[in-house]
Amino acid sequence: SAVISQKPSRDICQRGTSLTIQCQVDSQVTMMFWYRQQPGQSLTLIATANQGSEATYESGFVIDKFPISRPNLTFSTLTVSNMSPEDSSIYLCSVDSGGGETQYFGPGTRLLVL
Amino acid sequence: SQQGEEDPQALSIQEGENATMNCSYKTSINNLQWYRQNSGRGLVHLILIRSNEREKHSGRLRVTLDTSKKSSSLLITASRAADTASYFCARGNAGGTSYGKLTFGQGTILTVHP
Structure with missing residues (x-):
């Protein structure tokens, strides 16, 4: 199984600012996912991030608000831009276990926007 | 909503009792999975059942799937206080652009009293 870490674990931010969340995996993976809770x-999928291609966003999520980087096979970032209190959530990254079925999840980043 | 429905939303039982959670979905599936989340942390995969399977066991967990009714149930036998958590079903989507994606149900909050 993959071990996933996220930074920061939690943060309190002011409205109008941006926060970048990091997701690090201990092995190379093709598919990474970002969720909002x-x-x-429940969890809602924000986007799928594959290395070497643009992230694919789900309905209701746009790149300007949630830009994603995937520079290599073990790392990804999600930025929450121009934050409002409605962005207060837990943000989780996950990786595909290898067969396109189950996923391993990071511990989540708990964000509070004031 | 494309998300599945789960019931009950909350379940409170005594240690030693069995806990049953149900999940319904609307579209066709490749597989149906159950995840556990402790106190708003990351999710842990519990068990996966494929669309051509009807029942699966893993330790104290028993999962059933009825594709004709588009429903699944998770049974935890002989519950323990440590089973207290939120439980989510997740629909594994078919291939194509949905490859690897999961759609989560609303979740059941289980509380097991010592």
């Missing part, structure tokens, strides 16, 4: 809610 709003308070008391």
Whole structure:
């Protein structure tokens, strides 16, 4: 199984600012995913990030708001731009286990926007 | 919504009792998975059942799948206080542009009292 770390683990930010979340995996993986989990809610997929190509965003999420980088097979970043209190959520990255079925998840980044 | 429905939303039981959680979905699936989340942290994969399977076991976990009713259930037998967590079903989508993506249900909050 893959071990995934995220930085920061939590942050409190002011509205209008941006935060970049890092996701590091201990092995090379092709597919990485970014999810948002709003308070008391389930996970919603933001985008799929494959190394060497542009991230693919789900309906309701746009690159200007959530730019993603995937510079190599073990690392990705998600930026939450021009934040508002509605962006307060847990942001989780995950990686495909190798067969396009199960995923391994990072511990999440808990974001509070004031 | 494309997300599955889970019931109950919350379940409170005593240690030693069994816990049953249900998940329904709307579109065709490649597989149905169950994940566990402790206190807003990262998710841990529990068990996967493929669309051509009807029942699967893993330790104290038993999962059933009824594709005709588009529903699945997760049974945890002889529950322990350490089983207290949120449980999510996730629909593994078919191939093509949905390859590797998961669609999560709303989740069930399980509390097991010592």
